[in-house]
């Protein structure tokens with residue numbers, strides 16, 4: 001129960017003081033036989049454990065994809081649940097190999113924290129949730145409201161910007177753990193709950209009476225969420241980046257977990273390159289040549305992952321929207337494998 | 339004799355000279371520590387550089403950009419990280435200060451109650467101690483927080499007292515004093531009151547020694563300390579007015595607010611620490627030999643004065659050292675604040691600021707430094723008090 005930030009931060013400090021952390025994450029990962037993946041403490045659709053401790057979600061599937069590419073086995077992962085506040089220190093200190101935890105790509109994080117963002121697996125934006133009984137239909141009518149959110153997030157900064165820009169007063173109540181935010185909001189401590197809109201859809205499911213709450217129309221920020229690695233290890237950065245790209249290319253080329261075996265004998269050169277039938281793309285990453293085959297076979301393409309975890313048929317019920325492929329009116333666009 | 343001994347010493351090889359050897363080993367140790375410190379610093383700096391992590395204390399001047407719910411000094415989103423540090427520090431000090439006062443009072447009451455001859459009272463006190471000492475503090479903090487939130491109504495059904503105080507789940511709203519220019523006169527009168535009370539006490543003591551007559555010092559001191567400022571208040575034309583909270587929109591505006599996060603953290607720290615202080619007080623009282631109170635009774639002192647004038651002063655010498663560690667514990671435990679969104683130093687600075695800037699090394703050094711300084715000051719004060727208490731001993 002006790003907050004982990006201090007131990008982690010001290011660990012990180014000692015780590016930074018004493019080690020000369022080895023740069024080759026791939027070698028470390030291969031030697032220990034699994035990937036240490038930093039995830040949330042439970043955000044349905046993104047990274048969420050069931051009662052048996054099995055993790056699911058699109059962020060989890062990114063990690064599973066990396067494990068499939070590296071080991072040919074998507075299950076070789078250990079998860080480290082992290083609060084928003086703890087996550088970067090955990091990555092900097094080497095406690096985790098990759099952070100896949102609905103984390104927004106911002107300039108500070110990319111440049112001053114020694115981190116690299118390896119892509120965007122969910123394009124999101126920040127929103128507000130209120131009780132329907134409040135009778136508010138726009139965020140501009142929230143002047144004077146008490147707002148619950150998580151510390152250590154972009155959310156905390158965006159909400160400050162938004163209220164300041166619109167000359168509205170507000171009281172921010174910022175908790176370290178998401179569960180406490182949900183509980184405090186549910187108990188009436190705040191008028192508003194703000195976070196990424198995907199997060200609102202997920203956390204709303206945890207409220208006592210989800211139907212009594214609504215999400216306001218305003219989207220007040222850009223929240224490109226994606227996996228993060230440490231700077232200074234280009235090989236590992238490439239692997240994480242291309243795992244994501246392989247999932248997108250697979251969807252674009254119509255390769256799914258169900259048809260990937262037949263697709264191996266496809267005549268389409270792009271598919272043949274993706275599945276390692278032609279070329280040596282895997283070895284350029286330091287991996288075997290059927291790296292992408294393993295990802296698609298065991299985890300699926302991006303579209304499958306989306307539909308399974310957050311899509312319209314799941315409790316979150318999020319339409320593809322911005323996250324549709326570029327040729328379908330969305331923003332998801334992967335460089336070609338060639 | 340002395341001369342020949344010195345001559346002997348001179349003959350002994352330098353290497354076998356105990357003084358020289360002692361100095362040498364000290365020098366080697368100091369060198370090793372300094373060298374280790376140097377290695378740690380240079381290694382850290384080069385690691386940070388290699389990992390491209392920003393370093394240095396320049397970030398303290400950057401804009402913080404986030405809001406804080408409780409600020410004792412002016413702070414806004416465009417204030418600096420340095421300012422946020424100050425806000426967090428003051429919030430920590432605030433809760434620790436009141437926590438220490440309340441926990442001490444409650445702890446003394448419970449500790450004395452445990453020794454009560456009344457069976458029900460002493461059992462109740464024992465149950466209190468066992469329950470609160472043996473459950474994790476974090477759970478207690480959550481318990482009080484959500485209990486407080488559940489017990490009080492929302493803003494639109496606020497409870498009110500005299501139309502001045504309002505209570506709802508956003509906080510306790512109180513009128514705030516507004517000082518105009520000549521309000522300082524009241525402060526001057528207050529200080530004058532304190533000094534005259536001290537003088538009065540001294541005079542009463544002299545008189546009692548001379549004549550044996552007692553003077554009602556306590557009541558008259560109260561009169562002086564509060565009477566002077568009240569007279570000054572009216573004489574200066576009532577320079578303090580009240581800013582009253584008023585319902586507007588979502589909630590009350592104006593006045594002062596005590597947020598539920600502060601109230602429940604203070605409650606939890608007080609109740610938890612008081613259970614330890616109660617045990618310390620009980621042990622301290624039991625350590626005073628029974629003969630002391632028997633002697634006092636024989637002199638005709640009743641139970642209360644015996645406790646106040648004979649037992650407690652002697653027990654204090656046993657109580658103060660462990661009491662100091664409880665004060666330090668309370669201060670450090672206040673860092674659990676982040677769990678319920680109270681913006682203390684750890685939450686604001688070692689939490690949000692660390693996360694926004696990523697400068698773990700600098701921020702943790704500063705945070706640990708602050709706790710170290712608070713602890714040292716508390717210990718020094720308590721040591722001074724302890725020394726004073728033991729001087730009273732005859």
Ligand SMILES: N[C@@H](CCC(=O)N[C@@H](CS)C(=O)NCC(=O)O)C(=O)O
Pocket residue numbers: 040041042043082083084102103104150152153154155177178179195196199200203223225
């Ligand atoms: N995307 C934002 C916010 C991320 C965030 O922490 N969101 C919260 C609220 S949705 C969360 O993930 N909570 C789940 C948890 O802490 O386990 C960021 O990167 O700063």
